[in-house]
Amino acid sequence: MLSRVKPLATILAEGANQDSGLRRSLGPWALTAMGIGAIIGTGIFVLTGVASATRAGPSLTVSFVVAGIVSALAALCYAEVSSKVPISGSAYTYTYATLGEFLAWIIGWSLVLEYALGASTVSVGWSGYFTYILHTLHIWDIPQAWQHSHWDPTPGIANLPAAIIILLITALLVRGTKESGTVNAWIVAIKVLIVLFFIAIGVGHINPANYHLPAGPTTGLGGYFPFGWGGMLGGAAFIFFAYIGFDAVSTTAEEAKNPGKDLPFGILMSLAICTILYIIVVAILNGMVPFNSLNVAYPVAFALNSVGLAWAGVIISFGAIAGLTTVLLVMMYGQTRIFYAMSRDGLIPPSFVKLHPTWRTPMFSQIFFGILIAAAGAFFPIGILGSLTNMGTLIAFVLVSLSVPILRKRHPELIGSFTLPFGPYIIPILSAVTALGLIYFLRYGNPIVWGIPLVWLGFIIWLILGLAFYGLYGRNKSTVALQEAEGGLAPRQPRVN
Helix, strand or coil: CCCCCCCHHHHHHHHHCCCCCCCCCECHHHHHHHHHHHHCCHHHHHHHHHHHHHHHHHHHHHHHHHHHHHHHHHHHHHHHHHHHCCCCCCHHHHHHHHCCHHHHHHHHHHHHHHHHHHHHHHHHHHHHHHHHHHHHCCCCCCCHHHCCCCCCCCCCCCCHHHHHHHHHHHHHHHHCHHHHHHHHHHHHHHHHHHHHHHHHHHHHHCCHHHHCCCCECCCECCCCCCCHHHHHHHHHHHHHHHHCCHHHHHHHHHHECCHHHHHHHHHHHHHHHHHHHHHHHHHHHHHHCCHHHCCCCCHHHHHHHHCCCHHHHHHHHHHHHHHHHHHHHHHHHHHHHHHHHHHHCCCCCHHHHCCCCCCCCCHHHHHHHHHHHHHHHHHCCHHHHHHHHHHHHHHHHHHHHHHHHHHHHHCCCCCCCCCCCCCCCHHHHHHHHHHHHHHHHCCCCCCEECCEEHHHHHHHHHHHHHHHHHHHHHHHHCHHHHHHHHCCCCCCCCCCC
């Protein structure tokens, strides 16, 4: 299983089949817009308040820098590999071509947490802003029982708005990539304008004293690092969710017009734009109000309300709705493309690779996961969903980073449009080590179950379930395994010495 590597020639040939494959309709700026649409959302509009109040305080600006550096290192690795292997499947495909089928399965299974549970997490945040707008504008007060799951701090029956928005996005994605990309581009433009609007309005209401509050029960040690460097790093691990999404660009390889150039451009440009916006927004947010008052689900609107700009808070809330909608669009898009690649490889049942005859989208996969994601958003709390999403993403980052030097050694003939500086080892090793560091700091703020942080325990259970499915189905049904058994597979790729 560890040496069962899918031949790169086979991988590239699958992506080149334009008659039966996915339609190429996305250019560099469409991919950049898709990355921005996935990145700017829950992290900046929802999680910044909780991170400031409970973990990092004003030093959350440093937390965003740390999380941004970890993401940038991983983005560089993604950019090189995606320019050499422009195929659907993202980290899963890259791992299959370098580290083998077994680790590829682990990556694919982990990406379910990133995309599916990530979309569920965002749907809960979307529901919070949506119900807040309805209440503030005196349109309708949705009963509490249908705003919250049973496990929320305010218990309910199910989060119906979260489930409904997921089902609507599912219907849009079934219709087609081009239509989804057009809607995404318009909403991304609105969302960026809303963020710039907050920056322009909020910068004039900064109170420098809020960066250095005195020590107290809710302000820790006081000052810029009220909870120390550990709190700042815990904040970096917690708001890492804010950067999840740039790798979704790499799942579009078979639908990019010029994947060798467009994928690296889309990945790096979207990450750079979002990092700059994040740092500015968080600095203004913590300057407008004391950080210990930000433990709310709508921190940006709350800050504007606190300085007497309620009208701006309503506008920001509509921007948040737009932002979270695009995140849902891209995450659910990426999820089905991962399973499209895995189904094509025989690791999961063939239903997930079937395309609609007219729209050429994986309709069954989209509907299947749409229902599951809607159920998770309706019945599980945002804290558990978000932590597991971070865990799955960081695991993927580690293995993609390791695939860079292996791909160079096994396939020196591949010349992509982007190559990592400083050789094949320095940046990949830094990327893997820093991602592992954030996995360690994910334990901060997580409940302990049986002596293990819940986020770690949940991932272990998910991994065991995945390995059981692989052992019972994928290991024997994979295309590579069947071709090996028939003697029809090209010679196995050599191991790295």
